[in-house]
Structures are given as structure tokens and as C-alpha cells.
Amino acid sequence: MKNWLDLLRPGDWIIVLICLAGVAASFPLLWTGGKAERAVVRLDGRVMAEFPLVAPHRYSVAGPLGDTLIEIAPGRARVLSDPGPRQYCVQQGWLTRPNAIAICAPNHVSLSLSGRDPSHDSIAY
Amino acid sequence: MTASLIELPVTANDRRIARYAAAAIALTVAEAALPSPLPGVKPGLANIVVLIVLMRHGWRDAAWVALLRVVAGSLLVGQFLAPGFFLGLTGALASLAVLAGAVRLPQGWFGPVTASILAAFAHIGGQLLLARLWLVPHDGVFYLAPVFAASALVFGIVNGLIAARLLKDSL
Numbered sequence: 304m305k306n307w308l309d310l311l312r313p314g315d316w317i318i319v320l321i322c323l324a325g326v327a328a329s330f331p332l333l334w335t336g337g338k339a340e341r342a343v344v345r346l347d348g349r350v351m352a353e354f355p356l357v358a359p360h361r362y363s364v365a366g367p368l369g370d371t372l373i374e375i376a377p378g379r380a381r382v383l384s385d386p387g388p389r390q391y392c393v394q395q396g397w398l399t400r401p402n403a404i405a406i407c408a409p410n411h412v413s414l415s416l417s418g419r420d421p422s423h424d425s426i427a428y
Numbered sequence: 429m430t431a432s433l434i435e436l437p438v439t440a441n442d443r444r445i446a447r448y449a450a451a452a453i454a455l456t457v458a459e460a461a462l463p464s465p466l467p468g469v470k471p472g473l474a475n476i477v478v479l480i481v482l483m484r485h486g487w488r489d490a491a492w493v494a495l496l497r498v499v500a501g502s503l504l505v506g507q508f509l510a511p512g513f514f515l516g517l518t519g520a521l522a523s524l525a526v527l528a529g530a531v532r533l534p535q536g537w538f539g540p541v542t543a544s545i546l547a548a549f550a551h552i553g554g555q556l557l558l559a560r561l562w563l564v565p566h567d568g569v570f571y572l573a574p575v576f577a578a579s580a581l582v583f584g585i586v587n588g589l590i591a592a593r594l595l596k597d598s599l
Contacts, residue, residue, distance in 0.1 A: 310592035314537030318545055322581050329574040 339401045339416040342380040344373055347411045356380060356416070366410035373414055382407060382414055445481075445489055449496040452477040456501035466572070468555060469579045472587060474501070475523070475547060479540050479591035487528050494520045511563060515555045522554025523547035540595060544588025548580040 311319070344352045346364050354360055360375040361383070369386035379399045382392040387409035395405045401418030452474040459473050474497050482490035498520045502513040527550075530543040556576065560569050 307589055307593070310539065310589055310596065311541055312537055312539040314533065315539050315541040315588075318538070318542045319581075319585060322545055322549070322577075322584075326574065326577045326581050329577055332571065332574050 339378065339399060339403070339418055341417045342373070342375055342398075343415050343417060345413045345415070354380070364410075364412050366407070366412050368410045371407050371410050371412040380414060380416060381405070382412075385410055385412070441489070444485070445492045445496070448477055448481050448489075448493045449500065452493055452497035453500050453504065456497055457504050460501075460505045466575065468552060468572075468576055471583045472548065472551065475544065475551075476587045476591045476594070478523075478527075479544055479547070479588065480594055482527055482531060482543065483540060483591070483595055487524070487531060490527065491524050494524055514562075515558055518554040518558040519551035522550040526550035539588075540592040541585060541588030544591060545581060545584035548584030548587070549577065552576045552580045 339356055342354045342356055343350055344354075344362060344364055346366055351364050352362055354362070354375045356375060356378050358375075358377065362373045362375065363370045364373065366386075371385045371392075372383040374381050374383040376397075379397045381397045382395070382405050385393050385407045387407050389409075392405040392407040392412075392414070398405055398414065398416050401416055404413060404415040406413045455473040455477065459471060462471070464470055475494075478490050478494045478497070481493045495517075498513070498516050499508070502508045502510070502516065507513050507516075523546075526546045527543055530538070530546050533542065556569060556573060560567070
């Protein structure tokens with residue numbers, strides 16, 4: 304083993320360490336399924352509004368129970384408040400990944416993110 | 429009509445390149461028999477030969493050996509002009525371009541291991557780029573880049589060490 308390490312010159316070590324750091328830094332890429340680019344708000348399955356995830360913005364949808372408030376921010380979106388009894392879609396918090404979806408079923412509202420390429424044609428629920 | 433005999437003069441240099449290329453081709457064929465977990469993840473043992481030729485006889489000879497290896501190796505494994513051939517050719521050209529720069533680095537600091545690592549990254553980088561432009565016109569090919577980069581680093585170091593060892597033993 305010692306013999307083999309003697310074959311590495313000082314610059315070789317530097318290159319190995321730089322490349323190792325670069326490879327390690329690139330690994331999170333594996334787990335991001337692309338970047339979310341747009342938020343789509345639906346009421347009863349109909350698209351009510353679409354927003355690019357670039358600037359902060361708030362949007363309110365009127366469902367059968369009342370208003371659901373959607374918050375858009377650069378790279379993410381969430382349901383800020385909803386009149387539904389169990390608040391599942393609010394507790395989901397920020398959505399950041401493409402094809403993530405928060406469904407406020409009692410109020411018939413859904414918030415979903417899409418990337419550049421849709422990975423499925425539609426969702427029925 | 430008289431039969432004419434055309435004789436191509438063969439220099440000692442030609443024979444040397446042929447010998448090295450034969451070694452590189454043998455390694456390519458042997459490697460083709462190894463199962464690969466993912467297309468693109470390969471040890472690239474033939475690059476050891478290219479590195480040795482580069483260090484001993486310079487870039488021109490190394491380029492001959494690398495390109496002969498790609499063409500003859502693909503003929504032997506039945507991949508000539510198949511997508512794999514063009515990927516290999518692009519990888520070889522990219523790594524030769526990088527090696528042309530790597531031999532100009534100060535020798536006291538940077539040895540065969542540096543050249544090997546840089547060539548390995550150029551190899552997979554060139555292949556990924558061609559795959560993106562031609563075979564998979566979608567950025568999805570880059571999701572696996574970290575896996576390819578990690579294997580390039582590991583095999584780059586291993587091949588570089590083997591080349592360094594062989595170069596040292598022959599001195």
C-alpha cells in the first residue's frame with residue numbers, strides 16, 4: 304500500500320481532493336427530481352390560476368366552504384390558509400419539488416407544482 | 429498487365445504503436461466481458477496503455493493508440509458504428525484533448541494519476557454531452573452525472589496508479 308501511495312505526487316493529491324469535493328458536492332443532484340417551475344391552482348379539477356415560481360405572490364380561491372389562500376414564493380408554494388376542518392393541505396407546508404401536490408379536499412382546491420416536463424398526464428381524485 | 433507490388437514502408441515507430449494498440453485492444457475486449465452496473469460505468473483499462481504511451485512517447489503516439497483502440501476494439505466486439513462506438517470515440521477525443529494539456533503541467537508536481545483522473549472525467553463528460561445532444565435529448569441524462577463522476581474518479585485514480593507503477597518499474 305505504501306508503495307502505491309508513493310506514486311502520488313503533491314499535485315496529484317490536490318487534484319484527487321478537488322475532484323473528491325466536486326463529486327461529493329454533485330451528489331445531491333441525484334435526489335432532486337428536477338426543478339419546480341410553475342404552481343397550478345385548481346378548483347373542482349379546473350385550472351383557476353397558474354403562476355411561475357419567481358416572485359412572491361398571494362392568491363385566493365373561493366371554494367364551497369370559503370376562501371383558500373395560496374402563497375407563491377421563488378421556487379416554492381404553499382397553502383397558507385384553508386377553511387377545511389382538518390387542515391391537511393396547510394400542514395403540508397411549502398411544496399418545492401415538481402409534481403408535489405397539496406389537496407384541500409373539503410374545499411375542492413388543489414395546489415400542484417410542475418417542472419419543465421410533466422411526468423404524468425393527469426391525476427384523478 | 430504486370431502485377432505491381434505496393435509496399436508500405438513500416439517504421440519502428442509504427443510497430444511500436446501497433447504493439448501498444450494491440451495491448452489496449454486486448455484490454456478493451458477483456459473489459460467488454462465484465463458486467464457493468466450501468467452503461468458508462470467501466471474501468472477503462474485500455475487507458476492505462478494510453479497513459480503509458482503518453483508519458484513515454486508523447487501525445488501523438490498516444491492519440492494513435494487511443495483511436496486505433498476505439499476503432500479496432502469496436503470491430504472486435506461488434507459495435508463498430510453503433511451508438512456505443514460514437515460514445516467511445518467522443519470520449520477518447522475529449523480525453524486526448526485534455527491529455528494534451530495535462531502533459532504540459534509541471535512534471536514534479538503532477539504525475540500519471542492527475543493525467544488519468546482528468547482524462548477519465550473528460551471521457552465521461554464527452555460521452556454525456558454526446559448522449560445529451562444525440563441519444564437522449566433531455567436533461568435527464570445529467571441526473572446520473574454524480575454516479576458517472578464518482579466512477580470516473582475511482583477508476584481514474586486506479587488506472588493512474590497502475591500506469592505510474594508500470595512506468596516506474598520500467599525505468
